[in-house]
Amino acid sequence: MNIFCRKHEFQADAFAREHYDGDALAFTLKKLSVKNLSNLKPHTLYVFVHYFHLQLPERIKRLQGRPE
Numbered sequence: 001m002n003i004f005c006r007k008h009e010f011q012a013d014a015f016a017r018e019h020y021d022g023d024a025l026a027f028t029l030k031k032l033s034v035k036n037l038s039n040l041k042p043h044t045l046y047v048f049v050h051y052f053h054l055q056l057p058e059r060i061k062r063l064q065g066r067p068e
């Protein structure tokens with residue numbers, strides 16, 4: 001299920017980058033992470049099993065159009 005959700009998140013981020021402003025979305029994601037006290041560097045295995053969303057640094061790279 002996590003893989004299915006991540007696929008749609010990739011598509012949503014790509015849509016936002018193409019039709020709006022990826023930098024603005026990246027800024028907003030950073031702001032939300034700080035406000036919610038998110039763990040910015042969780043263990044990779046824990047992320048794979050439990051997270052529906054990608055880690056923030058990976059999403060920001062994709063939103064800014066940089067390769068993984």
